[in-house]
Amino acid sequence: MAGNKGVAYIGPGKVEVQDIPYPKLELQDGPGVNPANIGRKTEHGVILKVVTSNICGSDQHMVRGRTTAPENLVLGHEITGEVIECGRDVEFIKVGDVCSVPFNIACGRCRNCKEGKTGICLNVNPARPGAAYGYVDMGGWVGGQAEYVMVPYADWNLLKFPDRDQAMEKIRDLTMLSDIFPTGFHGCVTAGVKPGSTVYIAGAGPVGIAAAVGAQLLGAAVVIVADLVESRLAQARSFGCETVDISKGDPKDQIEQILGVPEVDCGVDAVGFEARGHGEGSGKEAPATVLNSLMEITAAGGAVGIPGLYVTGDPGGIDEAAKVGALSLSLGTGWAKSLSFTTGQCPVMKYNRGLMMAILHDKVQIAKAVNATVIPLDQAPQGYADFDSGAAKKYVLDPHGMVA
Incomplete structure (x- = not known):
């Protein structure tokens, strides 16, 4: 089985890159995982090889010690990745697809999801409506500032890019579709x-x-x-x-x-x-x-x-x-x-496809506007420190060296 590394919150002002478990199509116990989610089967999910995962200001709140985030929580809710394994129940997403992952996890089945309120899905977090990857009080779904990550309800959650080569050419822009x-x-x-x-x-x-x-x-x-x-x-x-x-x-x-x-x-x-x-x-x-x-x-x-x-x-x-x-x-x-x-979480799925089309057809240059700065996974601690100091940059982690 492949190894995995991820960026973990250690305590106020400190993150480190750790060896973490390779993802499974089942929720495991770990920092911040809601007990009711442990053992939850996710045959509707996929394993992604992370292409990019961005450092977010919301992550920075946790890293400053300004939330109740537990130590060793694996961070990262802004994820773009390549599908390398599909669960039994995944029908439309295929191995090899490059996709954007909305930061809010949604089941696609509950009342709120059906009404387009995917930021407050009723079925993914036993504690309260709404869930996200690698975030405090959001159900304990493992974050994607890592080499590999599991994404549940893949047919519903993933936004597949139409053309892989075009997507990789514009990946600095497309990585911003997961959240900001x-x-x-x-x-x-x-x-x-x-x-x-x-x-x-x-x-x-x-x-x-x-x-x-x-x-x-x-x-x-x-x-x-x-x-x-x-x-x-x-x-x-x-x-x-x-x-x-x-x-x-x-x-x-x-x-x-x-x-x-x-x-x-x-x-x-x-x-x-x-x-x-x-x-x-x-x-x-x-x-x-x-x-x-x-x-x-x-x-x-x-x-x-x-x-x-x-x-x-x-x-x-x-x-x-x-x-x-x-x-x-x-x-x-x-x-x-x-x-x-x-107020509240943005329902990413309401906007991400339209914004993707604006990027693919050269109507917007979001990466240039936010000064996207690509760094390897092992430089994440320095990226957090620089971002915290007020750097006018958006740090994009590139775990596998896939960004040209």
Whole structure:
């Protein structure tokens, strides 16, 4: 039997590449695996040889020790791979297919899946709706920052690329379909972005940059991206975005300088619960800052998309309320302005095929926008450290040296 290596969370600030079990078509016991999932048969699944698996900001929350993730949890929910083994019940996916794996695991059979709400599948996580690979409280499905990984419900979950050679030529772009491109796009769709919209995106990390690309695809007139890190703001400007440096004061003042009015049609939170204050308080954690700011600067009757991650367990929260995800929101502002809010996991399958077609037909260059940077699996710990320092890059792990 082949060996396997994967990137595991060891403790706050530390990951390492370990020897891990080769995947089986059955869920095994291990770090974070829900006891009710142990022994679960997955003959509807496949084994993938991982072509690429990306480091995500959501992974970084765990690695910083800001969740209840257990030690030795194998990370990685952004996966693209080649099928090398099919379970007995897989009918349409074949050995040799190169596919994108939506980060949210879905059965395709429950009420939510049938309604397109694949981020909150009812059958894959005994603890609560929704599951993901290599993520805390998400059922214990082993992550894909590894050489090999098992994907369940393969006929339903996998997005097969039409042509292998074309896919490998565009793999840096296509690898973004597993999470950040659909997630950023979802943030814009739920914020109501349409042709002519003015859009404010809080956060110039990979999801924020992906949201900006998504806003442009949707026809936005002006896309404004905000962050504290100048290199990330420069990345946003590199493909036509306006930018706001929140260390220099209230975003609405800078928005007014750009648009002539201190508000936008649509707001997107691509930061999440580790948000920091604006202006003089920009170095201090203030988890409700982005949401409250978005309510203030989004025009009455507008909408706020919230792809940024919020959790119910944060050991590093700034106070007892923040440790359980209870934030001091100015909900009265949102109510008074009749704002709409959409939170939660992006239902990747709602968008990934359309975005794939945009990539394959050269309508978008998402890899260039997020500054995709390919590194071997054994450099993952350094990739995590560099990403944590604010590097304006999206790190793509290449376990088998398959990326040209």
